[in-house]
Every structure is written in structure tokens, then in C-alpha cells.
Amino acid sequence: MPTEVIMPKVDMDMASGKLAVWHVAEGETVKKGAALFDIETDKAAMEVEAPASGTLHHILAAPGVSVPVGSPVAYIYAEGEAVGPAPAAAAPAAAPAPAPAAVAPVAEARSEAVASTSATKPEAVAAPVVSAPVMAEAANGPRATPVARRLAREDGILLAALSGTGPNGRIQRHDVEAEIARRKAPAVAPAAQPAPSAPAYALDWTPQAGDLHVTTRKGNGVPLVLVHGFAADSAGWMALERALPRDLPLVRIDLPSHGRSPLRRIGGFAELAKALVQTFDRIAEGPVHLLGHSLGGALSLALADIRPRQIKTLSLIAPAGLGPEIDGAALNGIARASTADSLAPWLKRLTARPDGISHDFAKAAMLARIDPALRAAQQELAEVLFPDGVQAFDLTAALERVTAPTLMVWGRDDRILPWKQALAAPGGVALHLMRGVGHVPHMEDPDAVAALIGRHIRA
Amino acid sequence: MNAQTHIKEAGSKTREMSYAEAIRDAMAIALERDPTVVLMGEDIGTYGGAFQVTGDLVDRFGKDRVMDTPISELGGAGVAVGAALTGLKPIYEFQFSDFAALAMEQIVNQAAKLRYMLGGEAAVPVVFRMPSGSGTGAAAQHSQSFEAWFGHVPGLKVVQPSTPAEAKGMLLAALEDPDPVIVFEHKLLYKMKGEVPEGYYTTPIGKAAVVRVGKDVTIVASAIMVHRALEAASKLAAEGIEAEVIDLRTVRPLDRETIIASVKKTGKLLCVYEGVRTLGVGAEISALVAESEAFDYLDAPIQRLGGAEAPIPYNPDLERAAVPQSPDIESVARKLAKGEV
């Protein structure tokens, strides 16, 4: 009898799981306990181990398919066992996740709204983060207060595209005002010198093919993999790299739509994490030390959760994903800024000592972001990850699960992510709260951060 | 609250007095100014009135002008209506507004309608004073709030002063008014003290007062509820919620403009009134806002806090539970302000 491989229940309220990727191909041998496939739930991706040793046959669920919990997805035949006929494929999950189907009409409705407004008024693409109750209402029109309806009417906003924060998903005044503010956000930045003719940012950008961009520094021993934050790139590690031991091998990954990685349309945090995991799987030759900053911290946490055996130590600098609060205005401001002048004020928010951000520094930072398509892609990503200025993903549970020794560094003057989110860390995490430091400790005090990491990875 | 803003011909000086004393002061001024003014009512003479509002006026003005009537509300109210119709200006005191139920015929069918029925050839400038409201342990028949009853009758004006200065100014305004006016005096306010301008002045009928300015939620309240709303508002202010409190002051005619302007500003409305919630004053205010241009400014369903759907009970805890209290107002206003309603 072959061993049945089932879709396991890995989350309390999980009824079905989406098969993300198979690590073993049909007909290949697998050892009990080895990674067999990944599943994706609403909250995280999860690696499933092989329940037996043998040869994998009868793969019933292709990547991307949702399978009810407990249903078989494949069979493992013991060595020498005769391979029987293929069993019937598992029925897809009875209730497919509503989001993909529901988002489509919204996107259509949305484009109508865009089309109906003046062509000179550039429109950001709607965040497809629409809660289920609101979608259920959508058939009969969304639930909204009179003032929300009036403001939406006056500004040409389609209510169905908004997510209501009131009782039963009711759209209230501030929901519409937030959308209006989002559209007019560049005006928030100090008077810039706008480019004479082009709009402040481009709407259109085309997704690109290709793997994430990876650069390495050779050395001896276990490498340190670096994952940068939102709107940053691998160049941002430079100061820290100089302070780290010279012979420490480094692997820097540019996130999608960042640095020299291709522009990609990302539907959510899990998808972004998946992109990172795929790249990691491609390049990893053995266990590594992992370091992430801000959004890169959250992604590193997810990676450590998904590939626990591949991570020797984990270091997190002001990681995202540990609380709802985030300075959404600053993220938007940085993503949108089209000149050094409009970028500088937002950069100043990153550090505890704003006067450290010179005009030249801003100019250099802007140069790295000169491509309008990259900025547009990042704006869209910000909307997806931080709708309404809130962190839409929560990694506190992942942090609880991580087994690798974990270091967390946070600046007490961080104005982007409040350091108190660090208190979500379980007791085993080594927590360092740095005085006089903001959101970018590795730039503000690279020597101190390098010393902490050096000690951590040696221990 | 600044009563001065509503004063006409007021003396410059003020004096601290209770709500009851302010009403007595108004009646004394009226008796002195106008020889046609008479006070009528049960035990308003030597006894001084059930709530000691008329007090010593019988000693100052004599039994002919401060007249004890038999315990005959129906007859007494009728005598007052007839006197007003023929040239006197009577102020008829009910011991409790509840007893006006005995006199509804004279108030509703006669006083309110004579001018209309006689094609404008008659006037009934009578004032009915009605001690009302709960909180005194007087149970079901001595604690009611009938503002909506009388507010439902065309031909009547209905006022509910909430402070001593308003009580005096509105009673004098009622006497000046050529039509019947019903003055509801909340019994729990009688001992409330406040600065009252000396001399003759009137507080206009039909004008509400914004007694606290705020931006997050509008609370429209009347009589004792104004004070409860202000208490709630000051607690909310500590949480950063700024409630705007409107003292309704007149139930009929309602001051639409003040209410609508406030709701357009805050987008949230809470009506607080002691009368039974259903078909009460707050229902009318809610409806007028929903019908007005303020509708397009509403950012939450309109909320009402009113009396329970029960007679006023005797047990003190039940009695308190039967009408809105400050924590009730605070809780609903907070939810409104936070967008949780």
C-alpha cells in the first residue's frame, strides 16, 4: 500500500490549503522528513515534509490548486512496491477563497471610475484589499454613510472599490477621505520642483520576467544573506558591510520592483515571500545566516518560518509585521517622490537625526529611483502591503515558531515602525533597543549593529 | 452657558438664585409690571406651591392675584383659559405636569384652538406651568415628561428651560407671547443655582442654544438632560472627543437651523430626552435632520436616548434606569464619535 500524502491542517481555522510548489517531482525519490511541497494559507506559506520514504507518484494537486484539508495530494510508494492505477483527483476546495473571484469585478468597476474622471487627473490603481463583507454587499451596492456617499460622488470615487472600517464594513467619511488623500498624496510633500510636463509619477508600468537580482561577496564560512526594506535596495547595506568582518561572505537579494530586480505585480505579502523563497531555494547551497531590515525583516522571518532547517541564525532590524502601526505617509512619500527635494523630507523621517540627511544624500537616493516605472510599481506594492497606512500582514505567530537563534535590533526613535512592536518577541529573542537611533540603525550606527550581528552569528 | 446672549432689556447686574427663585422672580416682575397678570393654582397661596415656587407671593400681591384654586385641574385650567380669552394674563400652575392629563380638554381643545376656530378674532395668552420629570421617587403618576404630547398640538408653544436664567427669561417671554405657552419645569432643577440677570428680560422662544462647542458629535438635549449631556461631554473631552451640546430649550417650535448647522459640522447626532423614547421629541429631531440638507453630512445612524417603554417605576434604581443618565449619553456619544455605531 502506498503512503497517502494529504493536505494537512496547519492553521486553526483552515478548511483548505493552496498547494504552492512541489519540491519533489513525480517519479523522484524522497526521504521521510524531507521537504515535499509548500502550502499557502491566508497567513503564511508552510513547508510539508514527506510522510514516508520512497517514490512520489500520482500527484493530484498542481501548484495553485486549493485542496480541502485531509484530502490526498499524492502517494509515496515504498521501494519495490508496484505502482497501481492513479486514484481520482481530489475535488477542489468546496468554497474557493473569495478574494480572487471577488476582486475581479472591483477592478473592472475601478477602471470605469478611472475612465470617467478627467484624463488629466492621474489615478493610482486601487488596492485590491477588499474585505469579504463589503464584497457581499457589493451586489446591492456597498454599505456607506450619507456623507461618505456624498464625498465619493463629488470626487468621482467608486464606493465599491473602498474598504469600509465601520460596523459591518460600512464605509465612513474617513474611509473616503483617506482615499482622496491617497490620490492627492504628493501634495503632502513640501513644495517640490515638479517636472514641467510629466506627471509626478507614472501610472503605467509593465511587469518584467526574470529572477530576483542577487549579488555576493566572497569569504569564508557560512554566508550572511541580506534582505533590504521597502523602497531600499542592496546598496543600502554598504555602511554595514564595511563594519562587518572582512571575510564574512555576503549574499544580497534585491526584492521584486526594487534595485536591479525585475518589476513584478505582487498580490500580497505571501506572494512576495514566495518570490523570496524561490530565489533562496535557487541560490542556497546550505544553511545560512539571515539578516533583514524592515519589510526585509518581515520577509526574512517568513523565510525562516518556511525553511527552518536552512537558517542558522536570524537577525532582524526594525522588522515589519509585528503590529498594525506604520508611518504610511512616509512610505507613500518615498515611493512617490520624483525629485530629491520631495524625497528629502521623507528620508529625514527615517533617522533620529534628520540633519544627517543632506541634499546630496537625497540626490543620490533619488538617482537610484529615477525610473518612474519602478516608483509606480513600488507605490502599488505599498498599497498592497500597507493599505490605509496599516500593516496588512502579521508575523507574530511566525516569530513564535522560529527555532533559529534570533536577534532583534530596533531604534528607540524609530518613526516608521514604533519600537514597542519589538515587545511581540518571545523570550528567546535577543532584543537590543538603541538610543538615539531611528528606523535605519544599520546606516545610523553601523559599527554597533555590525558588532551585535557579528557576536550573534558567532555564538 | 452665557444667558446674556439671549437677553433683551436685561439689567446689567446678576444675582445668584435657584431655578425656583428665578421663576418666582419672573412672576413677581410680571405681577408688578402688568395689572392683568394673575397667578392661579392649587396651594400656591399660603402653602407656597407644591414645590415652593410661588412661595411668599401671596403675601406681596394678595389672594386676589395669587389665587388658590380647588383641586380641580380641569376646572382650574378652564377658568384660566376663560380669563385669558377675556383680558387677563393668567399663569396657571399644575402641581405636577402629570395632572395636566386631567385638563387636556381645556388645554388641547380650547386654549390651543380658539384663535384658529374664531378666525383670528380671539387670543388666549395663558401660561401653564408644569413641574415635570422623574428622579423624586414619586412613581408612575407624578414623574412623567409630556413635552411630546403638547408639542404635538398646533396652537401651543412648549418650552423647557434648563437653567435659572433661562427659566426666568422664558417665563417672561411666555407671558409676552399672545398664544398659550406651556412651560415644563423639571423638578430636579428647582434647587439648581445660577446667575440670573436682575430686572425684566426675555429669553426667546424657539431658539436653541449651543452650550458646548465640539466637532465630533452633536448631542441635542433638553431640561435636566442638558446637564447630563454636559457631564458626559466633559468626560469625553478627556479622551479627545469633542461633543457639541445643544440645549433645545423649545420643543415647539423646534429650532431647526441650530440643529442642522451642528449636524452638518459633526456628521453625528444623538438626541437625549426624558420622555418615552418612542414617538418622543428625539424622534422629531431625528426626522427633521434626516429630511434636511444635513442628511448628506451624516456619517453614522442617528441615535436616540429616551425614557424606557414603561411607566416611571418607584424603586430608585429602576427609576434611574428608566431615563437616560450621564453614562448612557457618554457611551453612545463615544461610539458615535469613534464610528462604531
Add this chain to the structure above:
Amino acid sequence: MARDAQENLPFAIRHFSPEALKEALRKMHLIRLFEEGAEESYMRGLIHGTMHLSIGQEASAVATCMELTDADKITSTHRGHGHCIAKGADVGRMFAEFFGKETGYCHGRGGSMHIADVKTGNLGANGIVGGGLPIAVGAGLTAKRLGRDDVTVCFFGDGANNEGAFHEALNMASIWKLPVIFVCENNKYGMSTAAAYATAVPNISDRAAAYSMPGVTVDGNDFSAVAEALHIAIARARAGEGPSLVENLTYRWRGHSKSDRNRYRTKDEIEDWMSRDPIQRFRAELIAHGVLDEAGAEAVEAAAKDAVAQGIEFAKAGPAPAITDVTKFVHAEAAA
């Protein structure tokens, strides 16, 4: 009753058994002690609101109810504790009502002014002066229509005789010859206003003439005189001859309510009436006619004292109504 030798005895001594007379004395003491107990409880803060005491009027209440059975009805007034006890109510449940308890006659919803005990035929005290008059006429109409011989006694005060409702009620009872006895307890003041000032006729019983019914004024502090007047009126009512008006002249020793400052009565007047205490008068009468001796009278009073003490304890121990029950009793509850 051909008992010529007894013709000079007071009506009550002739007419009632010694046991009934002793019970009457006990009830009079009970009323007095109940109201004194209520007054003390009020001062101790155990009672909410106000109350209207009938101390000094006990003979009127008890003598009026002497011949009534539980099938006979009464309607009462805001000064109704005496009527209630005379008609057979339990003082424990009355105190419980005063204390606002669920165990009170009205489950804490009515208080002093609305105590009723329908089982003993008490249709309830009424907070509205004259409020009970039309209700009593309605009860009389029911008895007549159903062919029953029970009667309704309608208590009211001198103040109510100037209410429109009084006139309307008497007129209707008369034209329909209903078995109603209108008993006016004329204690001289409607709150502060003297009956003599407020009433156009010298005696309230004179009003009877306007409605074509017998009217009699008796000394309301003379137990026997009241009982005799009621005996005649009840007999007339039971015989289907229609209503009567009996005016019991009496006096309340206390003010109108707890807020009365007694500015309208002189001290002399109050003391004069207090010297004519109806209870002591009746007690002396019973002793004089050998119905009981001093020791017996003491025993009757002691029994009443016990009942009041027990009643207060019962009331204190009772549960308060549940706050969530604030709307309970607004409608009949669905059958379980």
C-alpha cells in the same frame, strides 16, 4: 333584632360580635403603628419618595370596612394605608412595597400611593385626587350587570369633592342606581386649602342632593357612628336602591405629605383633634361595655405591634426588583 334592653347601647356594640370588635380595635392599632413605622423608616432613609399618612383617621377606615367581605370592593386614595389594612391587606407586603421590593404589593413599581390588593377587594390607592371615583362606579356597574350583591365603597377626600370627576361619578352612579357608597373622609384640608374655603356647600354630604341620593355627615372619629351610617348605606346598595354619600368628619394629625410645613393650620387646632384620638375613644368604649378589659386591650395592641415589627423584617429581607425587569408588568406575560 328585638333586643329592647340594648337599644341605648351604641350601634357597634349592639351589632357586632366581641371578636369582630376586638379585631376592629386591632386593625386600628395596626394602621396607626404601620404608619408610625413607615414614618420612622422614611426618616431612616429606607423609603423613597413621599407618603401621605392617615394617623387620626383610623376609625373612619376600619368602621367603613366592618361589614365588607372580600367580594366587596373599595377604591382608595393617596391617603390609603388605613383603607388597605382595614380591607385585610398584609402589612409585610405593604412595607415591602414602601421599600421598593419585588415582594411588595406592586413589586416595587407603585410605592405608597398605588398600593392595591385585589384579592381582598382593594382596587387600589390612587395618586390622582378623584381618580378612583369613576373606577368605583365602573365596579358598581359590573356588580349590577352580573347580578351580584357585592358593593363598592369609594373612599375620597374633601379635596376630591371639587373635582369634575366627583360630580360625574355621583351622577352616573345615581342615574344607574349602582351599589356604590361614596365615603368622603373630610379631614378639613385638601393639602393646605380648607374645605370650607374651597367647597360651596357647608357639608359635602349636601352634594348628595344634587345627585338625588341620601347624604349624611357623621363624626368620623366615632367608630359606631361611621359603622351605623355604612350599615344603612350598604343595605340600601345591596337592596338595589342605589348609591349613598357618607361624609366622615375627621382629621389628619400629620401634614399632607412629608414635605408639608403646616403653615395653614394652627397648633391649637391640631392638638384639639389629637385629644380626640379615635383609637383611644373606641378602646374606652369597648372597655366600658365589657367587650374587653385593660389587659385585653393591651394584648390587642401588642399583637398589632408584633405584626408591624414582623412586617418590617419581612420587607427588609425581600429582594429588589431586577433592573432588567424595568418594563415587566407593562403587558400581561405570555402564558408559560
